[in-house]
Amino acid sequence: xxxxxxxxxxxxxxxxxxxxxxxxxxxxxxxxxxxxxxxxxxxxxxxxxxxxxxxxxxxxxxxxxxxxxxxxxxxxxxxxxxxxxxxxxxxxxxxxxxxxxxxxxxxxxxxxxxxxxxxxxxxxxxxxxxxxxxxxxxxxxxxxxxxxxxxxxxxxxxxxxxxxxxxxxxxxxxxxxxxxxxxxxxxxxxxxxxxxxxxxxxxxxxxxxxxxxxxxxxxxxxxxxxxxxxxxxxxxxxxxxxxxxxxxxxxxxxxxxxxxxxxxxxxxx
Amino acid sequence: xxxxxxxxxxxxxxxxxxxxxxxxxxxxxxxxxxxxxxxxxxxxxxxxxxxxxxxxxxxxxxxxxxxxxxxxxxxxxxxxxxxxxxxxxxxxxxxxxxxxxxxxxxxxxxxxxxxxxxxxxxxxxxxxxxxxxxxxxxxxxxxxxxxxxxxxxxxxxxxxxxxxxxxxxxxxxxxxxxxxxxxxxxxxxxxxxxxxxxxxxxxxxxxxxxxxxxxxxxxxxxxxxxxxxxxxxxxxxxxxxxxxxxxxxxxxxxxxxxxxxxxxxxxxx
Numbered sequence: 001x002x003x004x005x006x007x008x009x010x011x012x013x014x015x016x017x018x019x020x021x022x023x024x025x026x027x028x029x030x031x032x033x034x035x036x037x038x039x040x041x042x043x044x045x046x047x048x049x050x051x052x053x054x055x056x057x058x059x060x061x062x063x064x065x066x067x068x069x070x071x072x073x074x075x076x077x078x079x080x081x082x083x084x085x086x087x088x089x090x091x092x093x094x095x096x097x098x099x100x101x102x103x104x105x106x107x108x109x110x111x112x113x114x115x116x117x118x119x120x121x122x123x124x125x126x127x128x129x130x131x132x133x134x135x136x137x138x139x140x141x142x143x144x145x146x147x148x149x150x151x152x153x154x155x156x157x158x159x160x161x162x163x164x165x166x167x168x169x170x171x172x173x174x175x176x177x178x179x180x181x182x183x184x185x186x187x188x189x190x191x192x193x194x195x196x197x198x199x200x201x202x203x204x205x206x207x208x209x210x211x212x213x214x215x216x217x218x219x220x221x222x223x224x225x226x227x228x229x230x231x232x233x234x235x236x237x238x239x240x241x242x243x244x245x246x247x248x249x250x251x252x253x254x255x256x257x258x259x260x261x262x263x264x265x266x267x268x269x
Numbered sequence: 270x271x272x273x274x275x276x277x278x279x280x281x282x283x284x285x286x287x288x289x290x291x292x293x294x295x296x297x298x299x300x301x302x303x304x305x306x307x308x309x310x311x312x313x314x315x316x317x318x319x320x321x322x323x324x325x326x327x328x329x330x331x332x333x334x335x336x337x338x339x340x341x342x343x344x345x346x347x348x349x350x351x352x353x354x355x356x357x358x359x360x361x362x363x364x365x366x367x368x369x370x371x372x373x374x375x376x377x378x379x380x381x382x383x384x385x386x387x388x389x390x391x392x393x394x395x396x397x398x399x400x401x402x403x404x405x406x407x408x409x410x411x412x413x414x415x416x417x418x419x420x421x422x423x424x425x426x427x428x429x430x431x432x433x434x435x436x437x438x439x440x441x442x443x444x445x446x447x448x449x450x451x452x453x454x455x456x457x458x459x460x461x462x463x464x465x466x467x468x469x470x471x472x473x474x475x476x477x478x479x480x481x482x483x484x485x486x487x488x489x490x491x492x493x494x495x496x497x498x499x500x501x502x503x504x505x506x507x508x509x510x511x512x513x514x515x516x517x518x519x520x521x522x523x524x525x526x527x528x529x530x531x532x533x534x535x536x537x538x
Contacts, residue, residue: 131402140428141435158449159409168409168449175448176441180427 008230008252009268014050014205016082016196016224017041018214019057021237022258023074026162030068034236036259038073043262045075047269052203053081054196054212056155056189056219058125058170059104062086082199084154084189085110088123090198091188097150099123102139102173104130121150124177124185126157126170136173143181151177155189157219161238190216191223200227211252213261215239222249232261277499277521278537283319283474285351285465285493286310287483288326290506291527292343295431299337303505305528307342312531314344316538321472322350323465323481325424325458325488327394327439328373331355351468353423353458354379357392359467360457366419368392371408371442373399390419393446393454395426395439405442412450420446424458426488430507459485460492469496480521482530484508491518501530 017023023041024031044051053076057065062081069076085107092099098115101108103125111123122139143149157169174185189195200207207228214220215237224231233239233251236258244254255261286292292310293300313320322345326334331350338345354376361368367384370377372394380392391408412418426438443454458464469476476497483489484506493500502508502520505527513523524530 129402131405133398133400136400137434137436140437140441144428144435158451159413165406166410166413167406168445172409172445172449176437176445179444180437180441182427 009211009265011209012049012211012230012265012269013209014052014200014203014211015044015265016052016054016199016203016210016212016229017258018190018212018216018220018237019053019055019069020160021215021239022213022234023053023069024072025237026160031072033072033074034257036257038075040259040262041074041076043266047266049265049269050203050205051080052199054190054199055081055083056157058084058107058154058189059128060106061109064106079202082195082202084195085125087195087198088152088154088188089114091152091186092121092123097121097152099152100139100142101125102127102130102135103154104128120146121152122177123152123154124170124174125154127173128167131168131173136176140177140180143177143183149181149183151181151183151185153185153187153189155219156185156187190219191226193223193227196224196227196229200229211265213255213258217243217246217249217251221251225249225252234258234261278480278534280478281318281480281499281534281538282478283321283472283480284313284534285321285323285468285472285479285481285498286527287459287481287485287489287506288322288324288338289429290484290508291482291503292322292338293341294506295429300341302341302343303526305526307344309527309531310343310345312535316535318534318538319472319474320349321468323459323468324350324352325426327353327376327423327458328397329375330378333375348471351464351471353464354394356464356467357421357423357457358383360421360455361390361392366390366421368421369408369411370394371396371399371404372423373397389415390421391446392421392423393439393443394423396442397436400437400442405445409446409449412446412452418450418452420450420452420454422454422456422458424488425454425456459488460495462492462496465493465496465498469498480534482524482527486512486515486518486520490520494518494521503527503530 023037024033100119100122153174156171159169210229212224212231221231230252292306293302369388369391422443425440428438479498481493481500490500499521
């Protein structure tokens with residue numbers, strides 16, 4: 001019923017999945033899998049559909065992120081994860097940029113191969129405890145001292161929930177630096193079109209044959225649709241009933257969770 | 270020459286002066302008076318013109334701020350200072366608001382008389398070292414938990430200069446919280462019209478008989494002009510030659526410093 005009339009689902013060859021709020025809920029001890037999601041990932045793979053995770057996670061390297069997912073029972077490899085930090089490294093190399101990093105300690109190894117001497121841009125991630133007054137002033141001074149300040153932000157989320165409460169996400173700090181320096185950040189990560197395009201390239205499927213499944217109405221659903229994909233919103237994670245009346249974004253369908261999405265998609269094949 | 274043709278200067282009865290960048294430059298040991306400024310304040314008072322300082326300073330109570338100015342040789346009393354914190358207290362009482370304060374430790378005594386139990390708004394000042402990750406998350410959680418979040422910001426400056434380098438000002442943190450909570454802050458302080466109006470009320474002079482003298486093209490000059498005052502920009506403090514080509518704001522005249530402004534104004538009387 002959720003996808004009645006969705007004839008387009010017959011053409012699907014690959015799925016892009018958001019991770020937090022779709023595969024697991026972040027919380028104590030790193031997170032709790034959402035019921036049926038690990039089994040759903042196995043069924044996707046068994047069906048022959050291609051699968052790629054498309055996440056804005058920037059608090060860990062992909063290797064550590066995948067280790068956490070595998071420990072929760074998800075059959076996922078590093079190559080199946082598209083994340084902002086590797087995409088940023090690609091962009092930095094392409095443009096000869098040398099970043100000053102204001103990111104989480106656990107993300108730093110992603111930038112090991114990148115020249116960071118004499119920085120000519122700032123890369124901002126969800127730095128969490130590294131968002132100190134001193135570190136913010138340091139990133140600001142570097143930016144304002146550049147002839148043409150370049151600020152690259154790994155996502156633009158407003159906030160997220162952890163077990164000890166809501167936390168400001170990277171987008172809030174991005175706005176602070178944008179205002180202080182009178183610049184506009186370049187966002188790497190969802191909902192940037194280029195980021196979805198690189199996930200699709202890794203998936204090996206054109207947008208009209210791919211479905212994005214996410215819990216974030218704007219960054220997952222809206223972003224994917226802008227790239228020509230169909231997109232489903234799950235009613236898990238940060239989903240709120242008010243999302244179903246969103247003024248700008250309307251998913252191609254709602255599903256209760258990833259398991260239900262996979263049930264329906266596989267029925268249509 | 271700087272004010273040739275400024276016949277309006279004859280009608281002037283009172284002056285509003287910005288402080289940092291006009292009376293003194295902030296720096297080591299709290300600041301250094303700008304040459305001729307202390308004498309200029311004395312000459313204003315001797316002339317019979319009324320005088321009020323109109324500052325966005327929020328790192329100290331007015332009492333401590335005046336103590337610092339007097340130590341630098343300025344003949345100023347507490348009643349001659351219009352500053353954001355007392356204006357915010359007025360607004361809080363008027364609307365029955367109980368603030369959570371994210372401000373500099375030295376500003377807290379200004380809010381001694383205000384009920385701060387069970388907060389229903391957040392007041393943000395230039396908190397400097399108090400802008401920690403924890404304090405920002407705490408202010409954010411309080412705001413996002415309110416049915417209708419109210420954020421009151423003591424100014425909206427982008428940054429300022431201290432002896433050890435540039436620092437992000439309150440406006441950057443205001444933008445971070447605005448974005449995270451999807452609200453617009455109410456700004457108390459320059460360039461808010463209401464703030465200039467209360468400074469004029471304390472000056473006891475209507476806007477058409479008052480002149481604002483400041484170094485900030487937008488917050489001093491533009492803000493005062495919006496209230497019907499004339500405004501001069503000094504070429505001290507944060508003045509930059511590019512200000513003279515500002516796309517939106519044009520001062521009624523430029524002067525090299527406060528001493529020159531007073532010379533010219535007194536000649537016109």
